[in-house]
Amino acid sequence: MSPGGGPEGVRLSLDDVRALARQVLSATGLSAAHVDAVAETMVAGERDGCASHGVYRLLVAANSVAKGVVSLDAEPVLDEPAPALARVDGGGGFAQLAFERGRPVLVDKARRFGIAALALNNVVHFAALWPEVEALAREGLAALAFTPSHAWVAPEGGTRPVFGTNPIAFGWPRPGRDPFVFDFATSAVARGEIELHRRAGRPVPDHWGYDADGAATTVAEAVLGGAMRTFGGHKGSALAAMVELLAGPLIGDMTSQESLAADAGRGGSPIGGELIIALDPAGFLGGALADHLERAEAMFEAIEAQGARLPSQRRYAARARSLREGVVIPGALHRDIMMLLEQKG
């Protein structure tokens, strides 16, 4: 930890961030394996400028622990229900360790069979999906990931919550470069965005959601107690339904409605499943792999040459900066995190 964060910020190196995250997570009582896995996704979020998925999530994770929704020392159990399928039962622990245990099996199966899928079951989810698909893309695979959450989002044409914010993430390998990665909620905005408006007492645009009576509203708190909308009208709504199905019933896990019901008002992070699909480009392309990946680069160039941004570019720019200069944690957030330690101390 070093000065330089300004009056309202605390500047930390990424090693400092990691140490802080591990210290706080350990203090919650999480087992060492979970501490390491969870801390890494927070370091990654902070490093990539995703403040809402950085050390802020220490508060979120600590809350889930305090509310008793997460198993502190669950040992993930792997099985292989079909040749190209792997499944990790997370035992009610955080998702990160379950993914780490399943990942090498998924990579191996994708390479052997050309395509493979990994289900994470019975995991508590509060993180972004891009770390998963980026990790797979760095192994040379194309990857898709899906997870439901809590029922907060209305289907288009309705006003009552059925879907979660239901993100879809995709990763594509780029030889010699950072992978092409996107990860977005199928809700109109992130739920945290509405929460920020609520805290600031600011109105939200009237297309973000409905109040509990199903009326459009600009009151952030009303949307949080009513229903958010999906992005992109009927198309986004269709994708949200797909995420429910693929990462819910398909893998024998909960829908967002079931997850919210299981939370029983405790306000913990969603519990349920995640589906990750990996394709090995070498499966279709064999020795012509490099040529065809080069054709993908031509498409990326056509996008960037006209000033449009690839979805992962902002994160990678933040990453380069953070690796060089460290990150700045807002003073108030840093104090809240330190208070978690004091409470445990």
Next chain:
Amino acid sequence: MSPGGGPEGVRLSLDDVRALARQVLSATGLSAAHVDAVAETMVAGERDGCASHGVYRLLVAANSVAKGVVSLDAEPVLDEPAPALARVDGGGGFAQLAFERGRPVLVDKARRFGIAALALNNVVHFAALWPEVEALAREGLAALAFTPSHAWVAPEGGTRPVFGTNPIAFGWPRPGRDPFVFDFATSAVARGEIELHRRAGRPVPDHWGYDADGAATTVAEAVLGGAMRTFGGHKGSALAAMVELLAGPLIGDMTSQESLAADAGRGGSPIGGELIIALDPAGFLGGALADHLERAEAMFEAIEAQGARLPSQRRYAARARSLREGVVIPGALHRDIMMLLEQKG
């Protein structure tokens, strides 16, 4: 063929539609196997009330034949580049026959391995994707399909075309019911919608696209000569890029820019690839399959109970009506189709 279509319509039974489609397609010189496969998707489109994918497509298909972009008697060649991957080289013929040849192999692989993928390569594409995913869902599989087209759509943040209209389709099996199916373009609207505005001399909304100079425009013809926009801002644009990658370089086939370049101004349908992914729910669920599919039904009920529509419901309603009453082809379209026969006669 029977009267009853009104002054501007010709009423046909679905058998009539099939006979008409086969007659016209045969007259173009297509081989019998292609005639049968292509005619069925047109019957399905007309039956389901998708006028733009019904017998109207006879004009589109005949145009691609006339322009020499399609091989009339290509014999699809199947191979299996990896255990869970199948590939059909369509030899420059229409995509439908290639899918028919690959479909049983895809179904078999999905059941054996839990997940499998089928690439169609070197096919001419002018049809919707929902027939593919619906067929797979009727075999009990969850299915995703993707295909690029011609570069007509700008990435969000840019104004020059890179992507095709790049549809994404998804199918989910519902025991005892029609499958849950969606199929939508990742462009803001279907290209045909802009074409209809052009013909009618009507302005288009200014968020549909850009003119050739990159300025927003309400002139339909200017958008057709410039660039369409994606749906849903950056999220739709990210999905469009994913479709390019998965159904282009991943399977060794053309991007939408390459397909348009290969067309060389002939104005034919896109040539390139399609990727279809199939997952067998029984792979993850085993004997618990029925219970978990029932939980998916609970989600569908939560959607429909609030008056929201499932994406496939309108098509299925039209289907029931068409099977009972036949369909009505607009008089002008029927005349245009009959003219194709006279030209060939």
